[in-house]
Every structure is written in C-alpha cells, then in structure tokens.
Amino acid sequence: MIIGEFDDRGRPYVEGLVIIPRLNVREVVTFLLDTGADGTCLHPRDARRARMPFNQLENRTTSKGIGGSSSYFREPAILAFADKPQTRLYGLELSIAEPHESNEELPSLLGRDVINHWYMQYDPAVTKLECTVRYADYTLAAI
Numbered sequence: 001m002i003i004g005e006f007d008d009r010g011r012p013y014v015e016g017l018v019i020i021p022r023l024n025v026r027e028v029v030t031f032l033l034d035t036g037a038d039g040t041c042l043h044p045r046d047a048r049r050a051r052m053p054f055n056q057l058e059n060r061t062t063s064k065g066i067g068g069s070s071s072y073f074r075e076p077a078i079l080a081f082a083d084k085p086q087t088r089l090y091g092l093e094l095s096i097a098e099p100h101e102s103n104e105e106l107p108s109l110l111g112r113d114v115i116n117h118w119y120m121q122y123d124p125a126v127t128k129l130e131c132t133v134r135y136a137d138y139t140l141a142a143i
Contacts, residue, residue, distance in 0.1 A: 038113065039111045045104065071098040
C-alpha cells in the first residue's frame with residue numbers, strides 16, 4: 001500500500017522517485033494528487049531541486065487549464081513508489097513546466113495517468129490516504 005499524507009490545508013500528497021534517464025535526473029518528489037489532471041507534471045521548484053538541465057529539454061507543448069495556458073516539455077520518465085515491501089514503477093511522458101513567475105510555487109502534480117491504476121481510500125477527517133495498486137508497469141520485489 002502506498003501511504004500518503006495531508007498538508008496543513010488538507011491537500012493530499014504522495015512521495016515518488018522521478019527518474020529521467022536521458023537527462024540523468026533522479027529525485028524524490030512530493031506530488032499533489034490531482035484527479036483533474038490528465039497527466040503528471042513536474043513544476044519548477046521540484047525540477048530545480050532535481051538539478052533539471054532546462055536548456056536540454058525538448059518536445060515543447062502547451063497545456064490549457066483553469067488558470068490559462070502554460071508551456072511544458074515532455075520527457076520519457078519513470079516514477080517509482082514505495083509499496084512495501086515492493087516498489088511500483090510507471091513509465092510515462094512527464095510534463096516539465098517551463099519556469100515562469102506564475103508557476104514557481106506550484107506543487108508537482110500526480111495525474112490520472114498514474115492514479116487511475118490505484119484504488120484510494122481518502123478520508124481527510126481522519127488523515128487517511130492509502131493507495132492500493134491495481135496495476136503497475138513493473139514491480140520490484142524486496143531484496
């Protein structure tokens with residue numbers, strides 16, 4: 001089971017390891033669960049912590065949302081989540097936000113491309129956020 005947490009504002013988060021092989025990026029990121037997001041995205045604060053080489057990003061795309069349009073770069077990535085005693089892995093196209101003053105403080109988002117493969121027990125009243133994996137691209141057993 002993947003265990004999440006709620007922040008002081010009641011927002012649900014889970015931690016995952018982001019791996020972007022082409023850019024040699026590997027960083028643990030705390031993702032906001034977003035059932036309204038089609039895909040998973042990494043915002044500038046987390047990308048900088050991961051030492052993202054922004055000048056090497058390719059595949060620019062525009063995403064439209066409630067706040068308007070934003071520029072992202074699409075990169076093949078692997079997300080890994082602790083599901084003790086296993087690790088669950090997902091291969092996906094990660095959207096990496098182009099830094100802009102409007103997105104500097106936004107949390108990275110875990111979208112439906114991953115969370116649609118989970119069954120979630122979500123109860124902020126008792127701070128319970130548990131995700132049971134129904135499907136993962138790969139499962140690594142404990143060693």
